[in-house]
Structure formats: C-alpha cells, structure tokens
Amino acid sequence: MPVQRTFLGRPLPPMTPKRTAVLLSTIAVFAIFTLVFTLPNSIPAGPSLGRFTDHKIPLPKLPKTLSPSILNPFRQAAHAPPVQKNSTSGEASWYSNWNWLSPFSSSVTLDENRSLLPPLIDRPPIYTYYDHTLQKENDLKEAENAILVTWRRAWWAQGFKPVILSPAEAMNNPLYAELQMLEVEPYLKTEFSRWLAWETMGTGLLCNHLLLPMGSHEDALLAFLRRGDYPMLTRFDNLGSGLFAGSKADIAAAVKQALSNKSLKDAKDFITAVKPKTFQIEQRHASLAYYDSTTVKEKYSKVADEIEADGPRGLMTLNKLTISHLHTTWQNTFSKGIAVLKPQPKYMTAAIESALKLAEFLTQCPPSPLPSSCPPNNNRCKPCMASHVLKITTPEVYRNASDLYTIGTVPHPFTTALMSSSKDISEINIPWIRRKSKRDPWLTTITAELLGTGVSGPARVVKFKDAVASQYGTAHSLWITAEKDMPEDLDWYFGFTIPRNATDRGESETPVPGPERRPKIIPDPKDGPVVSEDEILKEKALLKSAVEFGKARTPEEEKIRKAIEAWNMADTEAWRFARAFLERNRMERLKWEEEERKYAGGKAGAERGKNEGWGRWFDDR
Ligand SMILES: *[C@@H]1O[C@H](CO)[C@@H](O)[C@H](O)[C@H]1NC(C)=O
Ligand SMILES: *[C@@H]1O[C@H](CO)[C@@H](O)[C@H](O)[C@H]1NC(C)=O
Ligand SMILES: *[C@@H]1O[C@H](CO)[C@@H](O)[C@H](O)[C@H]1NC(C)=O
C-alpha cells in the first residue's frame, strides 16, 4: 500500500514521479536564486580584483547601506522591524529575535547599525526574605548588605533574577492578618512572613541568602531551576529551609495547611508545620552551597568563632569566605585555564592588554580567611594555590572546550587594518584597502581551527555569533571590543568579586597566597612572537589613533571607514554584534537594578561605595 502523506493533518494527493521532479526542480531554481541574490558574500570575491586592473583603480562603488539584500532585484521595499524598548545604548542598537543566527543583521533589521541579537532569556525569579525594618547596628546592616550583594550577584551570573522580599510583600498577603492573630514565637512569625511574601510573588524559588549556587552553568540541577517550571513543591534533602521551589498554587496550599495546624505552636519551622508529603524531597543538590550556622560551625570553625565574638566582623569574614569559594568553583570549572585570543600576534599585544589583565585577575587566588578550604558542597575542590595558578594562553584561534574560558577582543576592521599594516593613519586609503589588505582577517583567523580554510565569511559569522551569544557561549566566554573599555560590571558576569590587585589599594589582609606573591607572567614564545616594549608603545599609539578615528567623523574619514567596512563585511558584523551584545547585557542589568530600587528591599543588597570601577585598572589607554 502506498504511504499516505499528510500536511498539517490533511492528506495530500499521492506523488507521482513526474510531480516529484517538477517540485524538486522548482526548489532547485528557487535555491539558486536565493543564493545568487541574497548572499553575494558567499561567493568568494578574490581578495583583490585590483590586481588585474592595476594602475588606475576606480573608487569602489559603495552601497548606501550595507544590507546584502540590497543587491536583490526582487527585494520589496519593507518596513524595518519596530524598535524594541531599551534597545539603544550609545552607538549600539539591537533587535532581539529568534532568527539571530542569520549571518548579516542588516538583512533583517534594514539598518546597518542595528544588530540582530538572540531574544533575552527569561530569568526565573529567586526570592530571599530580608527584614530591613528591624532596628540594627549600622555595621551589622552593612555586613548583611554585603552578604545580600554576594547572593544577588552569584544568582544573577547563573541566569536567575534575584529579588529581595521584605515585610511589605508579606503584608500584601490577605493571610497576613490571620498570622498576626496566631500566638507563636517571633522566629516562627518571621518564617511564616517569608512564606506569605513568597506566596504574594508566586511561582519561583525561595532561598536563604546564605545559599549560593556553586557549580558549572550546565549543571543539571541549575539548568532545571532555570527553566522556571516547578511541577511539585520541592525542598532539598539536608538543606533544611535553604531552598524551596514551587508554583503559586502549591505554595498557597502549603501556607493554608500550615496556618490551619492546631498545634502550630510546637512547630520548629515551616517544614514541620505541614504534612511531610507536602514536599517532594530532592536528593541531588551538588551545586548548592549552604552556609547555615551548623555547617559553618562544623567546617569553618574559625569563622564561626569570629561571628560569635563580633557579629558584624564575623559576617564580613563569612562573606569573604563565600566569595572565595565562588571564585574557586569558577576556577575549578575552567581547569584548562583562560584563553585570551590574540590573532595576528605580531601586532595585537596592545589591543588585548585589557583582556590579558582581566585574565590575570581571574587567575589570582582570591583573598580568603581560610585559603585552603573548600565549599560545603564540594569537599574535593582544588583550592587556588599561588604556586599552581590557572594557565593563561594567548592562542590565535578560538577553541571550543568546556573547561577553557575564552576572552576575545574584537577589533573594528579599521583598527585591524591600521595595526597590522603598522602604517601611518594617512596611508590607509581606498586603493590600499582594495589592493593590499586582506578580507576579514580577524574572523578568518579565529575560526581557522573550527571551520578550516575555504569557508565563506557568512558561515564564519554564524559560528562566531554562536560562540558569543548562545547560552553555552555566554557561560564560557566574554567578548569585548578593542576600542571600548572593559564593562564596568564584570563582577556580575562572573558572579563574584574579581580580585583586583589588593596591594595596590594598600589593604592586603591576606596572610597567605596574596596576589602580590604571584610570579609575573612572562610571555611564552610558544604563544606567539614576543614584541619589544618599543613596539608595544607604537601599537598603543596606533590603537589610540584608531579609537580617535572612530570618534571623529569627518566626511573623508567616514568614506574610508565605510570602504573598510564594505571590504570586511564579516569582521564588521562580528564587531557590531559583540558591541551590541555587551551593551544589551549591561542594559538588562541596569534595568533590573532600576526596578528593584523601587522596593524597600532595594536599599538592602545594593552595591555601596562602589564605583572604584574598572577604569582604574585598565586605564592606561
Ligand atoms: C550608522 O551610524 C553611523 C555613526 O553613528 C551614522 O553615520 C550612520 O548614518 C548610521 N547609519 C544608519 C543607516 O543609520
Ligand atoms: C502540626 O504541627 C505539629 C508540630 O510541628 C506537627 O507535629 C504536626 O504533624 C502538624 N500537623 C499537620 C496536620 O501537619
Ligand atoms: C561548542 O560546544 C558545545 C558543546 O559541545 C556546543 O553546544 C556549541 O554549539 C559549540 N559552539 C561552537 C561555537 O561551536
């Protein structure tokens, strides 16, 4: 019996061989048209046609906009997609859409300056409860605030939206009045307020602020929690009230059940006030580290003693310990070290200086009150030792290995051209671009190992975008542009305070492996040519003039810039993409901070006295 084909549930007439042939040839013709007219760059244009026409080279005809589809004669006048909210920052602008992996953004956004980015991934909320209304000493408040910042940053870096709840949210719950009527111990009241506040907010996670995620981004439990869909009210074995996950209906049912318990007075906490069956108990939680008092007493008695002796100071010490454990976990995840990409190593030492400095900071041993301790969830961690710090390499190519962190510096093609030709800026002109310069040198080099040679620019761009902006990519790499400073909020990318040079600020309190004792990295000739100090100075001057060139836009310079961008479409696309992606990340965080600041909890858990910023550490530009 012939197979009955269906399309959208409707049966299709049987395919005769003739019909099949007609269909196939239609598809073939369509495919050829699409290829020829929409992807002019996929046909390798010999690096320099000028070679054959030499002598008088006409100025290249530059399209007004760089949209590849401009060459498509059948292209219809189309409206550009609507501008999304908060999608511009400085010169960068973007449009978030599912088809972000198309090679050239402008073919969709119809605007050369607007990059196509992946849709922002929804961050599931994770709540913690903090009563900021209680009267407390100032230094205790400061210490608790520092702990809340650490908590927010760690969960933010893992893809969650940390929210600090306060009694205001609990009071919004209709059951709050009922709770006030109950005669229970004050600590039980707090415990219930926590749950009432959670119920008010709805589906999500309820977390103690001393419980932190310490695992890789791909960890199965963290990935599950990030999905934001919790079929059962769940708690974690041995973690007590550290973390709960549940949907609004389940939370409401549990709260109702607890409040109607006749012998509530005898309950120790929320868990014992309800039937055991209310919770599903999850056994696997290797990526969650809980610093409750029992654990701290047992494993970090020195810190526990300090808390006992002097609360605020002890909490500060505990905070330092948790930060060092977050850092250690990160270092253990990327055990192969950090790759600071350095294509065209002869010319790019100055351009990657910031990236290299960041790598040095990240490989430092964090200041810690107990330097050789491990996080409570991982007794077999490898604590950072000054004698065995992570390796920093400067390969020319991007390698996709799960235990290697990559820091890429994307230069604008003009910067690449200027630095790699070592010419004076006035010698970069259009004939030189067409005759001498290579096409897309940067992207071709970094993807050489991944894609081999003989692959077109568009295919390389797609791979690059995947490496930058996919979920996997974001967790394993950071891409900055060569002309801009480092993002200010790097700590939020990594989820812990990155140790800047502690001695620099004259406050190194670390008795043990302080950064100051680290051997200075000496460039390894294996990683590429080592350039002299003089050459680096020259590179710095060139980089500076490239940056200034990008800012000043005289018509003449604009023409050269456009010519370079048209000649290096893939490199330009990569640069714009990296710039927009970085800006959007910054914007996402700023927007969230802005929202959170409105609430009472916003004062708690806000970074204070910060803005020593990164400028100071990277400012030799
Ligand atoms: C893109 O940005 C540049 C510099 O800001 C500007 O000169 C140019 O006109 C913009 N292009 C479009 C299509 O808006
Ligand atoms: C009510 O609370 C008490 C004290 O914690 C507990 O022993 C009991 O099991 C609870 N009853 C119900 C129905 O959950
Ligand atoms: C890198 O490897 C991961 C997993 O092996 C894969 O999901 C990802 O697509 C790869 N990225 C690139 C740019 O090849």
Ligand SMILES: *[C@@H]1O[C@H](CO)[C@@H](O)[C@H](O)[C@H]1NC(C)=O
């Ligand atoms: C830290 O600062 C000291 C002195 O200011 C300097 O000698 C050292 O190189 C710096 N270390 C790093 C890693 O920057």
Ligand SMILES: *[C@@H]1O[C@H](CO)[C@@H](O)[C@H](O)[C@H]1NC(C)=O
């Ligand atoms: C986002 O846009 C709104 C108005 O649309 C503006 O008020 C707000 O300041 C913007 N946020 C950021 C972080 O720029």
